[in-house]
Amino acid sequence: MKDKFLTGGWQTLLYKEVLRFWKVAGQTVGAPILTSVLYMLIFGHVMADHVKVYDTVSYTAFLVPGLVMMSVLQNAFANSSSSMVQSKVMGNLVFLLLTPLSHWHWFIAYVGSSVLRGLAVGLGVLVVTSLYGQPGLLHPLWALAFAVLGAALLGSLGLIAGLWADKFDQMAVFQNFVIMPMTFLSGVFYSIHSLPPFWQTISHLNPFFYMIDGFRYGFFGVSDISPWISLAMVAAAWLAVSATALHLLKIGYKIRH
Amino acid sequence: MPAVSFQSVSKHYPSRGTGSAVQALDQVSFDIEQGEFFGLLGPNGAGKTSLISILAGLSRASAGSVKVHGHDVYTDYAQARRLLGVVPQELVFDPFFTVRESLRIQSGYFGIRNNGAWIDELLECLGLTDKAGANMRQLSGGMKRRVLVAQALVHKPPVIVLDEPTAGVDVELRQTLWQFIARLNREGSTVLLTTHYLEEAEALCGRIAMLKQGRMVALASCSDLLKNATSNVLRFKLDRELPPALAAKARVTGRVVQFPAHDALEIEQYLAAVREAGLAVEDVEIRKADLEDVFLEVMACQAERQPLKGQS
Numbered sequence: 349m350k351d352k353f354l355t356g357g358w359q360t361l362l363y364k365e366v367l368r369f370w371k372v373a374g375q376t377v378g379a380p381i382l383t384s385v386l387y388m389l390i391f392g393h394v395m396a397d398h399v400k401v402y403d404t405v406s407y408t409a410f411l412v413p414g415l416v417m418m419s420v421l422q423n424a425f426a427n428s429s430s431s432m433v434q435s436k437v438m439g440n441l442v443f444l445l446l447t448p449l450s451h452w453h454w455f456i457a458y459v460g461s462s463v464l465r466g467l468a469v470g471l472g473v474l475v476v477t478s479l480y481g482q483p484g485l486l487h488p489l490w491a492l493a494f495a496v497l498g499a500a501l502l503g504s505l506g507l508i509a510g511l512w513a514d515k516f517d518q519m520a521v522f523q524n525f526v527i528m529p530m531t532f533l534s535g536v537f538y539s540i541h542s543l544p545p546f547w548q549t550i551s552h553l554n555p556f557f558y559m560i561d562g563f564r565y566g567f568f569g570v571s572d573i574s575p576w577i578s579l580a581m582v583a584a585a586w587l588a589v590s591a592t593a594l595h596l597l598k599i600g601y602k603i604r605h
Numbered sequence: 606m607p608a609v610s611f612q613s614v615s616k617h618y619p620s621r622g623t624g625s626a627v628q629a630l631d632q633v634s635f636d637i638e639q640g641e642f643f644g645l646l647g648p649n650g651a652g653k654t655s656l657i658s659i660l661a662g663l664s665r666a667s668a669g670s671v672k673v674h675g676h677d678v679y680t681d682y683a684q685a686r687r688l689l690g691v692v693p694q695e696l697v698f699d700p701f702f703t704v705r706e707s708l709r710i711q712s713g714y715f716g717i718r719n720n721g722a723w724i725d726e727l728l729e730c731l732g733l734t735d736k737a738g739a740n741m742r743q744l745s746g747g748m749k750r751r752v753l754v755a756q757a758l759v760h761k762p763p764v765i766v767l768d769e770p771t772a773g774v775d776v777e778l779r780q781t782l783w784q785f786i787a788r789l790n791r792e793g794s795t796v797l798l799t800t801h802y803l804e805e806a807e808a809l810c811g812r813i814a815m816l817k818q819g820r821m822v823a824l825a826s827c828s829d830l831l832k833n834a835t836s837n838v839l840r841f842k843l844d845r846e847l848p849p850a851l852a853a854k855a856r857v858t859g860r861v862v863q864f865p866a867h868d869a870l871e872i873e874q875y876l877a878a879v880r881e882a883g884l885a886v887e888d889v890e891i892r893k894a895d896l897e898d899v900f901l902e903v904m905a906c907q908a909e910r911q912p913l914k915g916q917s
Contacts, residue, residue: 360713368701439697443756445663446691447714448683605618605664 358453361444365461369427376465380423381472384415388477391537405568408481412474413491414536417498417563419473421556424466424499425506425527428458432510433519441603451597455507455590462503463496470495483567490575491566494582498559501586502527504593511596511603530556540572555585606675607636608764608795609660614669616655616819629655631819632669637797637812639674639763642790644810644827645799646900651816653799654694657768660797661691673764687715690762692754694769698741704728704752705737708759715760727755730785747778754782764795771802783809807831807896815903823903827896834894834902836865839872841879841889848882851875856901865898866891 369376392408435441444454485491505527513519534556540548551557562578565571571578616630630652637643647653658664660671662682671678676685699707705724712720728734731751736744741752754770765786771779787809790796800806806813807827815823823830842860846852856863866872872891879886894902 357714357716360710363713364702364710367706371701435699438700439695440699442663442693442695442697443699443711444714446661446686446689446757447711448686449714450683600665604662605658 357447357449358457361449361453361457362460365427365431365457366464368431369461369465376423376427377469377472380419380469381476384419384473385476387415388412388480392480395537405483405570406481409483410481410539410564410568411537412477412481412483413564413567414560415477416470416474417495417560418531418534418536420466420470420495420499421502421531421559422527423469424462424502425509425523427462427465427506428503429506429510429513429519429522431458431461432507433513433516436510436513436603437515445603451594454597455504455594458507459500459503459590459593462506463499466499466502467495470499485567486569487566489566491563493579494559494563494566494575497579497582497586498563501555501559501582501589504586504589507593508589508596511593511601514602530554533557534560535572536560555581558582558585606639607672608639608641608674609637609797610670610672610675611635611656611660612670612672614656614659614671615667616652616659616664617667629819630659630666633816633819633821634669635814635821635824637795639795640790640793642787642796642809642811643798644806644813645797645816646803646806646813647799647816648904650818652819653816654768655819656816657691657766657797657799660766661689662686687760688762689764689766690757690760691766692757692768692770694772696746696749696753698744698749698752700740700742703738703740704733704744704755707741707752708755711756712759717760720759723761724755724759727758730781731755732781747774750774750778751781754785758789763793764797765789766797768799769801770798771800771805779805803897803900804895813896815900817904830899831894831896834899836867836894836898836902838892838894838898839864839866839875839889840892841886843879844885844887847879847884851878851882863898865894865902 388408388411392411395407432441435444509519509522513522533551534554535551540551540557540561543551558573558578558581561571561573562575562582565575565578612634614630614633615628618627618629620626633652633656645653645656655664659666660673660678662678662685665679673685673688676688678685702710705728708724708727709720712718712724725734728737731754733748733751733755736748741749744752750770754767757765767786770782783805786796796809798806798810810827812826813823813830814821825833840861840863843862844860847855847857847862854864864871864875866875876886876889
């Protein structure tokens with residue numbers, strides 16, 4: 349560890365948060381990649397001949413960006429939420445509470461590290477799953493924009509969940525009953541055009557849908573709706589969630605009494 | 606300018622469910638001058654940790670203000686926290702990091718780089734040099750306590766706050782810790798100490814404040830508190846239990862009985878009462894009151910709820 353990485357308060361917190369997940373990279377990066385490979389093997393093999401999404405794209409190739417983005421989102425959420433709730437439960441959050449760091453510093457560091465973990469896992473999933481189906485990458489900047497913005501949104505949401513939860517059980521509730529359903533109902537494994545009209549309408553209320561669809565546009569140049577609309581929706585959701593997270597940090601919600 | 610200033614600090618916790626609201630602090634006011642070694646004493650639940658939590662920014666006062674070197678801990682929290690080094694009461698640690706990593710990270714939070722020389726000195730002075738590369742999980746409780754102290758001091762704060770730092774630790778750590786803290790105090794650091802070990806407070810602190818049920822009940826120099834103590838202490842051992850009427854006036858620890866006694870007549874009366882009860886007395890001694898006696902006396906006379914002010 350070099351002191352040059354520790355030049356300022358928020359940089360140190362960002363560095364510490366990255367170091368925290370990197371020290372257990374097998375669990376925080378390796379395991380999600382393996383999970384995605386299993387999804388690819390099972391869904392890609394079973395459904396490849398039964399599902400047609402876009403005319404020019406195989407189902408296996410269609411699946412790759414969805415799995416990549418799902419991994420980015422889930423791991424970005426897991427990073428900030430688990431770090432916060434773990435520090436609260438173990439009591440070591442006090443080391444941070446005693447410092448002069450502002451709520452902005454906390455936000456940048458926690459969300460920044462979540463984005464980095466999300467991108468690290470996403471890159472790993474992309475590399476491995478691409479061995480099964482090459483999706484192409486027609487608009488890399490679109491893909492990158494949605495990956496970064498989506499990870500920041502979920503990192504901010506994870507921060508809120510971590511502040512709210514007093515124990516790991518509560519965090520599991522948030523993860524299992526909010527994050528997982530919204531992820532799976534976002535079009536990772538299908539195009540929403542294959543759904544009945546009612547469920548298409550419901551899908552449009554799910555911000556995860558716009559993240560997945562916009563990210564997929566970066567690969568294929570086609571999407572269920574315009575990437576600009578998706579970008580606007582994701583940016584609006586990120587701003588709302590970030591504002592909430594910043595407010596909670598500023599008032600010391602459940603961390604200062 | 607005082608190092609720390611508490612002005613009319615109150616803290617109440619709202620009621621939960623059917624429970625009643627708790628008044629943890631009630632209009633507490635006092636200053637700690639720069640360079641002082643200041644003791645904050647009180648029984649469990651007196652409000653010591655609440656007061657320190659407000660000072661450290663872990664909790665917000667319901668009313669009043671707290672300043673560190675003139676910087677309000679709420680409106681100017683960044684500057685106030687730079688001046689404070691707080692050793693928390695709970696034995697907490699981050700299991701992901703080594704001792705040296707923990708210290709470098711804590712230093713970095715304060716924007717301090719290239720702090721290796723001071724970190725090495727802290728490790729040396731606190732007997733942690735050979736544990737610098739060890740993960741925090743591998744350390745014993747005493748070693749973890751030393752790291753807590755080092756983390757509080759890593760940014761060289763001029764005001765050091767020690768919240769029961771020697772609770773449950775061995776004699777060696779106490780010696781090491783107090784030698785080091787006394788050195789920092791001689792070099793100009795202000796020290797605020799809370800402890801249940803009153804002999805430590807008596808040996809180290811220049812001035813002492815006592816809290817009971819959220820109110821300040823004494824504030825004086827340690828020597829004034831001892832000088833103003835109203836009694837000497839009659840101490841002896843008994844072969845059997847003291848009768849309830851006498852026990853109510855005494856401090857009893859196992860076989861050892863101690864009575865506060867103002868004069869020779871009172872001493873004779875206590876001894877006579879014990880003889881009349883048919884008890885055998887041994888190892889009789891009369892000694893000057895120590896801080897523990899003063900503490901008990903102050904806590905006992907709290908029915909009046911008037912602060913006992915000293916001369917300083």
